[in-house]
Amino acid sequence: MDLNSKIDTKNLPEHIAIIMDGNGRWAKQKGKLRIFGHENGAKAVKKVVEAYAEIGVKNLTLYAFSTENWNRPKLEVQTLMKLLILSLKKEIKTLHDNDIKLNAIGNLKALPTMVYRELMDVIEITKNNGNRTLTLALSYGSREELINAVKQISIKVKNNIISPEKIDESVINEHLYTRNLPEVDLLIRTGGEKRISNFLLWQIAYTELYFTNVFWPDFTKQHLQEAIVDYQKRERRFGKTSEQLS
Ligand code: IPE
Numbered sequence: 001m002d003l004n005s006k007i008d009t010k011n012l013p014e015h016i017a018i019i020m021d022g023n024g025r026w027a028k029q030k031g032k033l034r035i036f037g038h039e040n041g042a043k044a045v046k047k048v049v050e051a052y053a054e055i056g057v058k059n060l061t062l063y064a065f066s067t068e069n070w071n072r073p074k075l076e077v078q079t080l081m082k083l084l085i086l087s088l089k090k091e092i093k094t095l096h097d098n099d100i101k102l103n104a105i106g107n108l109k110a111l112p113t114m115v116y117r118e119l120m121d122v123i124e125i126t127k128n129n130g131n132r133t134l135t136l137a138l139s140y141g142s143r144e145e146l147i148n149a150v151k152q153i154s155i156k157v158k159n160n161i162i163s164p165e166k167i168d169e170s171v172i173n174e175h176l177y178t179r180n181l182p183e184v185d186l187l188i189r190t191g192g193e194k195r196i197s198n199f200l201l202w203q204i205a206y207t208e209l210y211f212t213n214v215f216w217p218d219f220t221k222q223h224l225q226e227a228i229v230d231y232q233k234r235e236r237r238f239g240k241t242s243e244q245l246s
């Protein structure tokens with residue numbers, strides 16, 4: 001079923017972020033290895049990327065690999081990295097066809113050289129696509145991001161580039177990986193867990209949260225539409241009263 005008619009195109013979230021969780025359990029349910037789940041997770045990424053573009057959302061950020069995920073078994077990490085290279089190569093056309101610019105956040109230097117190079121290549125190749133941004137969070141950890149921001153700001157204070165009194169929200173924002181992205185309006189987590197797992201801690205202060213039990217490889221355009229419909233039913237008050245908003 002296409003829920004397009006239920007979506008108010010004037011009230012679309014400008015930026016959706018997704019914690020793509022449940023690949024391993026999806027595979028286990030089918031009696032397969034975890035990696036089979038990741039392969040099918042990559043297929044879901046392609047579909048959801050096409051879907052967000054079609055729906056008309058401008059920014060999508062996908063949590064693909066966390067700083068904590070480095071602690072998984074070596075073979076799983078290696079296979080995930082290989083899959084990432086393959087998907088990047090394969091989906092350049094999808095990005096072009098949908099006028100999407102690729103972007104990445106995280107400690108990218110920690111990625112294997114091959115992954116890093118491929119990522120930079122695709123970012124370069126798609127940089128003139130104007131309409132939409134797809135951000136991959138890779139080797140991303142929100143606490144690490146905040147620690148880096150504090151370090152950079154401290155150095156600037158020490159060198160008299162900023163005075164401590166001038167440190168405000170915008171200064172913090174400018175020192176995060178997400179500095180060029182708009183606020184996240186909607187955060188979706190698939191796979192049934194109700195936690196944030198070190199993703200965008202500062203950035204989601206006023207984000208609408210949406211949790212679904214659907215495992216990531218089963219997540220489709222329709223599920224994305226359902227999340228948007230749910231989002232559009234909510235009243236975002238930002239601390240004010242309902243009366244103040246109308
Ligand atoms: C999400 O699926 C993908 C990554 C974290 C890379 P998982 O691999 O975490 O799948 P589950 O949560 O074990 O089912």
Ligand code: IPE
Nearest residue numbers: 019020021063064065066197
């Ligand atoms: C969060 O999923 C990270 C990504 C989806 C990339 P995890 O599966 O790593 O999260 P936890 O460990 O269950 O919290």
Ligand code: MG
Nearest residue numbers: 021022023191
């Ligand atoms: Mg998981």
